[in-house]
Amino acid sequence: MSSQLFDALNSLSEEKGIDKEILLEALEAALISAYKKNFKSASNVRVELNENTGKMAVFSRKTVVEEVEDPQQEVSLEVAREIDPNHEVDDIIEVEVTPKDFGRIAAQAAKQVVTQRVREAERGVIFSEFVDREEDVMTGIIQRKDSRFIYVNLGKIEAKLAETEQIPNEEYNIHDRIKVFVTKVENTSKGPQIFISRSHPGLLKRLFEMEVPEIYDGTVEIKSVAREAGDRSKISVHAQDPEVDPVGSCVGQKGQRVQAIVDELKGEKIDIVQWSEDPKVYVSNALSPSKVIEVLVDEEEKATTVIVPDYQLSLAIGKRGQNARLAAKLTGWKIDIKSESEAREEGILSEVEDAYSNDDEDLFE
Incomplete structure (x- = not known):
């Protein structure tokens, strides 16, 4: 075993980013395996590698006993005391058993094992790097x-x-x-x-974090994301500071921030709405761009009945129910949408709400 092997291990460690100790352990295991295979030994052995001298030694580890039953694993107390008078029964002694031509045989046998361990270690490095991502x-x-x-x-x-x-x-x-x-x-x-x-809601959330500094630094918080990839998404945002406009922060000047995300997602439409702890306000915001007259809340069922102007019904529901479906996903509330005339027929609207909607129809135009 020459120092060239250790030089090669050092180079391999730097090139692959693998701890050299891992490579040395792999080499030791390979040499032990080679020794047992080539010299038909069943004894417990240890390999010692000396990086300074570039040499190696194989030691057989045996237990000191009164009477030897297994010469491969045991040594008599009499023989042990010839090596060291202080040895006692049950001590472990080591005797060097390095064969003369072991270097050549071991190098050949160890090559495949070391290569495999290097591959495993390299995979471990890659896994450790990417598991955090x-x-x-x-x-x-x-x-x-x-x-x-x-x-x-x-x-x-x-x-x-x-x-x-x-x-x-x-x-x-x-x-x-x-x-x-x-x-x-x-x-x-x-x-x-x-x-x-590419379709996971998390992609949309992370893209906003990358594009909007206020989200990245925590000034604006993303509360929820609902997405039908490639078509339309809704995202709700909130800011603790009342002076901060969370929706405006996400949209950006002239819509530049949200447009960059839309471009990355190949034209996917994105509705940005303001979160509220009040389910009436939150559900109403989530149904944007539709206008809402009233939101009736059933806390026990976590369900809402939303009343919209007649001419806004199709917009509120959306194509194939998409707007309502995304709003329900975003808020976590069931949403049943009814037109103003339907709600009036069913007696859902109170007299005050009814009068308000009649006197202020222009508000929804």
């Missing part, structure tokens, strides 16, 4: 596609974008650079596996 946004380049996944290069590893995590109707071309949301990082027998998404 769960629920975060990363930028990658599309490398290839198959029938199940789109593979996105994130630098040290390829991540998998499943069909169910893609934005409907979005084109994914080889070499395209895209932002993705890391949903899960797993350490498998085949190495780290990273699963990503």
